[in-house]
Amino acid sequence: MNPKWFLIKTLPFFFLFQFSFSSDSITPQSSIKDGDVVISTGKTFALGFFSPTNSKLRYVGVWYYQVPEQTVVWVANRESPINNTSGVLSIDSGGNLVLHGQNQTDPVWSSNTSVPHSTSSFARLYDSGNLVLLQDDDSPLWQSFDYPTNNLVPFMPLGLNQSSGLNRFLTSWKSESDPGVGDYSLRIDPSGFPQLIFYRGSVIIWRAGSWTGLGWSGMPEMSQDTIFNNSFVNNDEEITFRVTYMNNASMVLGRVAVNETGFMQRYAWNPQEQRWILARSAPAEDCDKYRFCGPNSNCNKIQSYSQQFQCYCLPGFEPKSPQNWNLQDGSDGCIQKPNASICQSGEGFVMLEHVKVPDTAAASVDMSLGLKQCEEKCLGNCSCRGYANAYSGNNGGTGCLTWYGDMVDIRTFTDAGQDFYVRVDAADLARYRKKGSLNKKLLVAIVIVSFAVLFSMAASAFWFSRKIRRVRKSSLSLSLTANSMHFEESLDERNAELPLFDFGTIAEATNNFSTDNKLGQGGFGLVYKGSLKGKAVAIKRLSKSSGQGIEEFKNEITLIAKLQHRNLVRVLGCCVEKEEKMLIYEYLPNKSLDSFIFGKETSLPTPKQPAFIIRKTNQADETGSTSEGTASINEVTITIPQGR
Numbered sequence: 173m174n175p176k177w178f179l180i181k182t183l184p185f186f187f188l189f190q191f192s193f194s195s196d197s198i199t200p201q202s203s204i205k206d207g208d209v210v211i212s213t214g215k216t217f218a219l220g221f222f223s224p225t226n227s228k229l230r231y232v233g234v235w236y237y238q239v240p241e242q243t244v245v246w247v248a249n250r251e252s253p254i255n256n257t258s259g260v261l262s263i264d265s266g267g268n269l270v271l272h273g274q275n276q277t278d279p280v281w282s283s284n285t286s287v288p289h290s291t292s293s294f295a296r297l298y299d300s301g302n303l304v305l306l307q308d309d310d311s312p313l314w315q316s317f318d319y320p321t322n323n324l325v326p327f328m329p330l331g332l333n334q335s336s337g338l339n340r341f342l343t344s345w346k347s348e349s350d351p352g353v354g355d356y357s358l359r360i361d362p363s364g365f366p367q368l369i370f371y372r373g374s375v376i377i378w379r380a381g382s383w384t385g386l387g388w389s390g391m392p393e394m395s396q397d398t399i400f401n402n403s404f405v406n407n408d409e410e411i412t413f414r415v416t417y418m419n420n421a422s423m424v425l426g427r428v429a430v431n432e433t434g435f436m437q438r439y440a441w442n443p444q445e446q447r448w449i450l451a452r453s454a455p456a457e458d459c460d461k462y463r464f465c466g467p468n469s470n471c472n473k474i475q476s477y478s479q480q481f482q483c484y485c486l487p488g489f490e491p492k493s494p495q496n497w498n499l500q501d502g503s504d505g506c507i508q509k510p511n512a513s514i515c516q517s518g519e520g521f522v523m524l525e526h527v528k529v530p531d532t533a534a535a536s537v538d539m540s541l542g543l544k545q546c547e548e549k550c551l552g553n554c555s556c557r558g559y560a561n562a563y564s565g566n567n568g569g570t571g572c573l574t575w576y577g578d579m580v581d582i583r584t585f586t587d588a589g590q591d592f593y594v595r596v597d598a599a600d601l602a603r604y605r606k607k608g609s610l611n612k613k614l615l616v617a618i619v620i621v622s623f624a625v626l627f628s629m630a631a632s633a634f635w636f637s638r639k640i641r642r643v644r645k646s647s648l649s650l651s652l653t654a655n656s657m658h659f660e661e662s663l664d665e666r667n668a669e670l671p672l673f674d675f676g677t678i679a680e681a682t683n684n685f686s687t688d689n690k691l692g693q694g695g696f697g698l699v700y701k702g703s704l705k706g707k708a709v710a711i712k713r714l715s716k717s718s719g720q721g722i723e724e725f726k727n728e729i730t731l732i733a734k735l736q737h738r739n740l741v742r743v744l745g746c747c748v749e750k751e752e753k754m755l756i757y758e759y760l761p762n763k764s765l766d767s768f769i770f771g772k773e774t775s776l777p778t779p780k781q782p783a784f785i786i787r788k789t790n791q792a793d794e795t796g797s798t799s800e801g802t803a804s805i806n807e808v809t810i811t812i813p814q815g816r
């Protein structure tokens with residue numbers, strides 16, 4: 173059949189039905205011309221002619237039928253546009269799908285496949301967005317999914333068909349107005365342990381990484397996916413990645429795009445807001461950039477949050493160019509310490525957690541080995557430098573990856589990622605073991621440091637009060653036993669303010685700690701309203717489980733006693749008897765003391781040792797002029813007063 177003759181013959185037919193063409197197929201009898209659209213049966217995708225932004229050229233493409241902002245996911249003639257609206261897409265006499273411009277004998281684009289019996293082919297647009305050339309027996313002769321452009325949509329395979337050698341990968345457009353093949357591509361590299369890699373030309377710019385069983389190692393967030401079912405097949409037939417739905421009923425439109433400026437983007441369509449939500453874009457930060465830190469190093473943004481430099485040599489390695497390294501250029505990476513005694517007794521492995529495991533292109537893989545066997549495999553070969561589970565899992569990983577040469581492109585994630593084991597000699601093993609146990613004590617250390625900070629503030633407050641006292645030539649001595657506390661004072665009116673009350677007096681004042689008198693509750697215990705000598709007071713009764721020992725209580729009393737200041741709630745006295753420890757404060761009407769201490773939330777984490785209480789004041793006019801320094805614990809501002 174002569175295509176030109178065919179075209180002329182069918183044209184008048186289309187003039188009658190202009191813009192009303194909406195079958196899901198193209199047959200030898202029904203070609204489509206510019207302005208017509210083919211719509212998939214479920215109305216998800218449309219096929220037709222379009223012009224990109226800022227362009228008059230015409231292309232045949234597939235886009236979402238129901239997304240108002242035209243989002244083209246596939247382009248047929250991306251390298252050969254038609255100058256005007258004269259294009260026609262049809263099945264030619266050989267059974268191929270062809271695109272013709274006017275007055276042209278050669279098609280501008282063709283499915284260009286061998287068709288066994290030429291008369292019966294037709295093309296159909298499926299709801300997945302796949303445009304398929306079929307024959308009566310329904311076996312696909314050609315499909316657009318085998319020739320992706322810049323978008324990966326659900327059900328579309330990315331990667332290799334091992335028997336045909338076909339490799340399906342995404343390539344960016346040249347620009348927003350030119351769908352031609354651009355610089356960037358996202359493809360599966362089958363070498364070693366297969367990885368998904370983002371290229372600029374042939375240069376790797378980001379490694380999505382190897383498949384961990386739940387997602388790509390460089391995209392750990394994929395394992396949290398609840399809508400899309402991300403799957404990877406690696407067998408003799410194919411090495412392919414596919415996104416499908418966890419549940420076909422909740423078909424959220426989703427796509428992975430490679431954009432013109434060099435980013436991989438994952439989008440999901442939000443029908444309420446009628447816009448694409450960008451779920452992930454990469455490379456997003458320095459540690460994403462391929463080999464940003466050079467070989468044998470770990471890019472760790474978390475460890476370096478206070479400083480700028482994010483590169484750290486792997487255990488047992490040292491900077492290759494110390495000078496550049498010191499100038500915060502990590503690109504030369506690290507080398508094994510020259511005196512390292514690898515493959516000698518006493519050696520072992522140091523674990524790095526939450527990492528993207530190194531480039532697996534040259535790694536060796538054995539899916540039948542577990543972690544322990546993997547370690548043995550690595551120890552058994554002197555050139556093995558590290559190992560990891562190939563797949564990660566909630567109940568331990570499976571499979572074994574071993575690395576022999578340089579280990580490149582390792583990075584640390586906040587809380588995702590895999591465990592990676594680096595081989596070190598006996599000396600380094602001992603060093604890191606020590607370091608590791610120190611790390612485990614980090615929390616304890618933080619607690620100690622916080623108490624040290626508290627203590628130093630207490631000490632400075634003490635120093636101020638000493639200064640005051642020296643001026644006043646007064647003295648305070650405090651003697652404390654487990655059961656009672658006595659203040660032996662000189663006749664300083666300051667010290668007279670902190671009398672000791674016995675338990676019976678307090679019980680009476682609070683109506684025997686009646687719940688009616690309860691003002692509030694914190695982690696440290698209860699606060700009651702009471703009446704002492706006709707004066708309203710608030711009584712903090714420390715819970716027996718507060719963990720506050722008599723020493724800490726003594727410190728607190730000492731401190732608060734010396735911190736009488738107009739910004740602070742006045743402490744009127746205390747009570748220590750048997751296991752009871754109580755503080756008596758002046759009562760502040762209208763609001764519970766509790767709310768002054770801990771704000772509105774009584775459930776806030778409370779400090780083990782309630783140390784300071786402030787009275788609500790206008791900070792701007794009060795503290796600014798009188799305080800020496802401020803700090804805050806659980807939103808309680810501590811004001812250390814200057815003598816006035």
Ligand SMILES: *[C@@H]1O[C@H](CO)[C@@H](O)[C@H](O)[C@H]1NC(C)=O
Nearest residue numbers: 252253254255256273274280
């Ligand atoms: C479009 O026009 C240019 C010149 O303006 C010409 O070189 C090119 O061949 C034309 N393309 C088609 C498909 O007609």
Ligand SMILES: *[C@@H]1O[C@H](CO)[C@@H](O)[C@H](O)[C@H]1NC(C)=O
Nearest residue numbers: 254255256257258273274275
């Ligand atoms: C479209 O462009 C081709 C050459 O590029 C020309 O021969 C043809 O007449 C044009 N058709 C229309 C409708 O402009």
Ligand SMILES: *[C@@H]1O[C@H](CO)[C@@H](O)[C@H](O)[C@H]1NC(C)=O
Nearest residue numbers: 176179180258273274275276
């Ligand atoms: C293009 O084809 C139309 C008929 O289809 C014809 O009238 C016109 O002269 C042709 N133009 C050129 C430049 O060949």
Ligand SMILES: *[C@@H]1O[C@H](CO)[C@@H](O)[C@H](O)[C@H]1NC(C)=O
Nearest residue numbers: 278279280281282283284285
């Ligand atoms: C069809 O394929 C052949 C060889 O595979 C190639 O030479 C030819 O240019 C292709 N034609 C089109 C229109 O793509």
Ligand SMILES: *[C@@H]1O[C@H](CO)[C@@H](O)[C@H](O)[C@H]1NC(C)=O
Nearest residue numbers: 333334335336337338409410
């Ligand atoms: C791979 O390609 C061959 C030949 O085109 C085809 O028969 C086979 O179904 C394909 N395999 C997969 C898994 O797509």
Ligand SMILES: *[C@@H]1O[C@H](CO)[C@@H](O)[C@H](O)[C@H]1NC(C)=O
Nearest residue numbers: 401402403404416417418419
């Ligand atoms: C996800 O896809 C894989 C491969 O197609 C399939 O084996 C698996 O059962 C799917 N999982 C769910 C939850 O649908």
Ligand SMILES: *[C@@H]1O[C@H](CO)[C@@H](O)[C@H](O)[C@H]1NC(C)=O
Nearest residue numbers: 299300327416417419420421
């Ligand atoms: C989901 O839809 C796809 C594409 O239409 C189909 O191949 C698959 O069998 C469906 N899965 C289920 C569980 O219905």
Ligand SMILES: *[C@@H]1O[C@H](CO)[C@@H](O)[C@H](O)[C@H]1NC(C)=O
Nearest residue numbers: 348431432433434435437453
């Ligand atoms: C490509 O993606 C990046 C990151 O999402 C974005 O900043 C940039 O504007 C995009 N470029 C284009 C041309 O859309």
Ligand SMILES: *[C@@H]1O[C@H](CO)[C@@H](O)[C@H](O)[C@H]1NC(C)=O
Nearest residue numbers: 509510511512513597599600
């Ligand atoms: C290796 O050399 C470093 C200094 O470069 C030294 O600190 C370390 O103790 C040496 N280790 C051994 C095992 O000699």
Ligand SMILES: *[C@@H]1O[C@H](CO)[C@@H](O)[C@H](O)[C@H]1NC(C)=O
Nearest residue numbers: 536552553554555556575576
């Ligand atoms: C160690 O592993 C390397 C890389 O896989 C291999 O070439 C070499 O033969 C192995 N050596 C031994 C002793 O097994």
